[in-house]
Amino acid sequence: MHASFFQHIEALEQRTLGVLESQGFSGLLIGSGVLHKRFRDDNYYPFRANPQFLQWVPFLSAQPDCWLLVRAGSKPKLFYYLPTDFWHLTPALPSEWWCEAFEIIAYSDAAELRSALADTANLAVTAERQPGFAQESWTLNHDRLNTELDFHRAVKSEWELHCLREANRLAVKGHIAAEGCFRAGGSEYEIHQTYLQAIAHNERDMPYDNIVALNEHAAVLHYQFQQRQAPETSQTLLLDAGANYQGYAADITRTFTAGEGVFADLVHALDMKQKQLLKAVGAGTDFVVLHRQMHTLIAEVLQAFDLVRLDPEAQLERGITSVFFPHGLGHLLGLQVHDVGGWQQDAAGTLREPPQEHPFLRLTRILEPGHVVTIEPGLYFIPSLLEPLRSNGAGSAVNWTLVDELIPYGGIRIEDNVAITAEGIENYTRDAFAAEQRPDL
Incomplete structure (x- = not known):
């Protein structure tokens, strides 16, 4: 290279x-x-x-x-x-x-x-x-x-694309090692240290602080601690962790569950919806439209699992999906984890701010070849967002019995790093997992 x-x-x-x-x-x-x-x-x-x-x-x-x-x-x-x-x-x-x-x-x-x-x-x-x-x-x-x-x-050269691809390959090795530590009963701290060892990084090498969240901590979007003591039962691991290759960042999230059940089925369902959305990603795609499409797909999951007893259109009209998916679909990726220029529409600096109903969206550009973006839908059970919904009119459509059962699991995020090409996309993250013989991830 x-x-x-x-x-x-x-x-x-x-x-x-x-x-x-x-x-x-x-x-x-x-x-x-x-x-x-x-x-x-x-x-x-x-x-x-x-x-x-x-x-x-x-x-x-x-x-x-x-x-x-x-x-x-x-x-x-x-x-x-x-x-x-x-x-x-x-x-x-x-x-x-x-x-x-x-x-x-x-x-x-x-x-x-x-x-x-x-x-x-x-x-x-x-x-x-x-x-x-x-x-x-x-x-x-x-x-x-x-x-x-x-x-x-925002438009990456072949060299930069190579570096981003290699950063993903490194990070995937860490995710696989961390999953093993989780299944062996490791604490958040032990999982984090296992991750660093697997990719031969120390703390200052990392492009951002790892999010290593067990159980209800997975509902804290930027969970910033690593408990030394493992919980009595580890039901969920949400791991948002990257790697650095020649200054370029990977930013990958996977959610693991310890057993079968409704939450594990939700993880699988969100993974399938993320893959479905990926088919719509490509040059000429408006990222704001993608974000809104993801809300529709999440509404379908909420309805299918009897978490919300409304059709997707009604859920979006009432803002219900934003309670379960409060952040943006993704962002530009490169030298910085949240790479610059996500709202810029031209070289003069014209800004297109995110829609009022989705204020945390970091990317509003039309995708073009050379862009590298994250696609990271989530589905969370966040008490501070659920409580206002519980007390207003829209909350009457929510199956609160099931929601309360799932709160201890925290939440789900599935995040891939994707390069936009003239033909479609190259999914650096899933390609790297497949190379490690983990196509399920």
């Missing part, structure tokens, strides 16, 4: 130079990011590199204080920070195959950078703050420039 990386850099350079020219800048200086000290402490928060920097140099996700200069007429210049430091390991100047795409210049302090960039007036700077070596003519985080670059970032 080396050739595809150089093609990726060439295309990225052409696009960036075009945007710079249209906005009247002589070049773009992108910072990898800086370390931040914890409040009233001398230790630092874990470092997260600037995604715009990673799009060019995904191999330097752990190196703060690096800078990339993009200008017409010269190879992109990578200023690589090599401080004199006996407290920490200073990474060696890179010399791997990808370095051929850049002119790499080592520096150890700001004075060296100021001198190296002395002839670069009228730069656009993309960084969290203006660097101390900046010239007065430099512009920090120009809105229109960043907006245009964000919009185009």
Whole structure:
């Protein structure tokens, strides 16, 4: 895949130079990011590199204080920070195959950078703050420039698609190992550690904090804890966990059950409805329409299981499905788990906000080849959402006896990572499970 990386850099350079020219800048200086000290402490928060920097140099996700200069007429210049430091390991100047795409210049302090960039007036700077070596003519985080670059970032190059595919293959290995730990009676903490070991990641490698939710915790959409003690009976595991490959993220969710019964049948039913919706995903599809179609499919499940005694159309009219499926169907995926530009409709930054009745939808674009998105329907039993429904008129159609029986199971989410192609889709997640001889997942 080396050739595809150089093609990726060439295309990225052409696009960036075009945007710079249209906005009247002589070049773009992108910072990898800086370390931040914890409040009233001398230790630092874990470092997260600037995604715009990673799009060019995904191999330097752990190196703060690096800078990339993009200008017409010269190879992109990578200023690589090599401080004199006996407290920490200073990474060696890179010399791997990808370095051929850049002119790499080592520096150890700001004075060296100021001198190296002395002839670069009228730069656009993309960084969290203006660097101390900046010239007065430099512009920090120009809105229109960043907006245009964000919009185009949604269409992935062959290199980026390769990285996203590989991230899914890694994450699937973790999901399979975690399922085994769940079935052996592991705690949330033990399941999480099993996952990390299976994919050879540590905490700071992960693209986001794993959601490892047993039983009723599966009804907390972004459940943020990992209990060390396993419950007396583990009925459900909702595992929302990804992986990182060359800066690109996988974001996969599966729901496992310990035995047979109504909840296990619900998991299977939602899985079937997700597969049904996937047949409608493709280039030219309006993601808002997909989201609404998923609500209809969930209403069919609720009716079929006698959870709600109304037809799908009536359920949607009364807002009942939003109680059981309160989040969006999915989002763009790439360098960031919730990749930028989900509401943007054009390079100028025109926004299409989600429908009023579905405020948490993160993606409102028309899908096109090169987009990578998540498709993640859910069906949850969330007490704080169920109680208002129980007390209003629409609640009379709900089978509360069955709902109350299912509350201890928490909820269900099935999430695949899907690339849009000219012919349809490539489902990275299900392909990876099939390669591991788990086509049922």
